[in-house]
Amino acid sequence: MKPANQKKVIQSSIGILVAVLLFFTAGIKLPLLDTMTDTYFQKAITKAGLAYATCRTVNAAVSIVQESTLQLEPAGVGLSLAVGQALDPINDMTERLSDVLVTAITSLGVQKLAYEMGISFVPPVLAIFLFLLSILIWFDNLRLNALQKTLWQILLLVAVFRFCLPVSSMANEFVYHHFFDEQINAARSELALGSAELDKLKDLSMPEIDGVMGTIENSAFFLKKKSFEFKNALVYTVSNMGNIIENLMTLTFLYVGIFLIQVIVLPLLSFWLMVKMAGSLFPARVAGTGVILHPHGNRNKQPVDEAR
Template sequence: MKIFISFMIVFLLLLSVGVEIDKGALELQNEAFNRAMITFGIAKSLNALISFIQGTELSLSPAGLGLTLSVGEILDPLNDMVERFSWVMLLASISLGIQKFLLIISGKLFLQTIFVLSGIISLVMIWYKKLHQNIFFTYSLKIFILLVFLRFGAIVFIYFSQFTYGAILENEYKQSLQIVENTKTELESYQHKSTTQVQESDENIFTRIKKHYTSSLESMNISKQLEAIEESSNKAFNNIVVLITIFIVESILLPLLYIWLVINSVKFVFRSELKYDTLKNMYNKNY
């Protein structure tokens, strides 16, 4: 039992100082943070784009024969959803930023030094028989276990979160984000066309009458354009719901689950009696 516990302590100490697990975890965290910021940027730009289109609907209604007014009504539900999505992405970005801060703290030299010293003290306590029943033996192990959570907790969580994203969420995220980006591109095209119509309204009356005839011919496709925009809007709406679900799971629910596990694990450790004989009996019983 001494050898097993000692091996685990030495392994954790070497893992803490000899392997660049902090660097790998930080790279994964940066990827997640950049992913959230890119999505947040798309949400904000889409919100601004829809607001612009809705804000110019009265000016463009005569030239577009009511098309812009209808588009404004169609985009209302999507605009409301995008605003909520922006708030979710802001919370997700803050959560990921906090996780990054905790990861950086866990790799600081002072914490690693305290962790190594605690491990060495625990090893000394284990190998001196007179100290097995000493109260300092119990508290040295408890402090060491607490430091294990502080040192490796954020790292383990980030690797687990990245595994969950890659195995379950990645494909859904990419597909949904692509559909939202396609909707944004379509609305940008519509915005460009609408802006052109506004510029044409400043021309003289004869030029406007001439171009109005061409505009009237183009207006025959109004219903098809409305259907296309409405279909694209509905797809974007549904996929924004998917993106909200993904970021709530990845950036809010999983961190809350991690915090709950850590708190309850620490409570269990500090409430239990960690004596050498107890640990030995537990080891013999399981193995």
């Protein structure tokens, strides 16, 4: 057997064997890489969910207060104040932060879905392309060589897609831990602490008179006490409005940065770098096989029948 044929036999046999192995390994996760990726997505989505829960708690309290009125009766003259209007800035910021968090959580969920689809579908797809390449290696034809080039490019792109998100998730975990985690935790804790009085406002709604016992409970003293507590809680919240809004803005900026880095920059950068690495590792495969151009633009001499 000629050395060239021996080489084709070895390459074709190895390709078919690897294709069979890939076909039966669909859905199998790599021990270290996929474990770290699963942990990253779980932690990222959970932390974003906690921030969203804190934000919605503040928003719910503000919404309830905005629908309330504070009844004051100085010198027997009734006066109704729309106290909720003072909290409009907080409500606006919580709405904006909620939109950013929903976008971030949705994007992370889509990435996680794409990653899981890659685990299930990439190995069979790679097996099909590798099997075709193992067969086409036996044919020396310009058109089939061009087809081999295309199949190799698709195979490498599919392989890069499989490992792109795991690689970018490790980079994202590093960036999040060193640049975002501490600031987000601090802002979320201060926001929960600064808006604690808002939770009291939710429980300070005026009870209605309901029968004899209700009339006794809703005496003038009770109403006066509740009005006083309501006013104090509102004054405290308004006085800390600057700190609450600052923390809401900080969380908004941080999660916009996380969205840009985790969802756009690092995945695309990882994909581009891995494509470049694949091109450097398999230059002949990516550049094509069978067609070589001379400086004057003439192809290597090949029989006319073979070119056809």
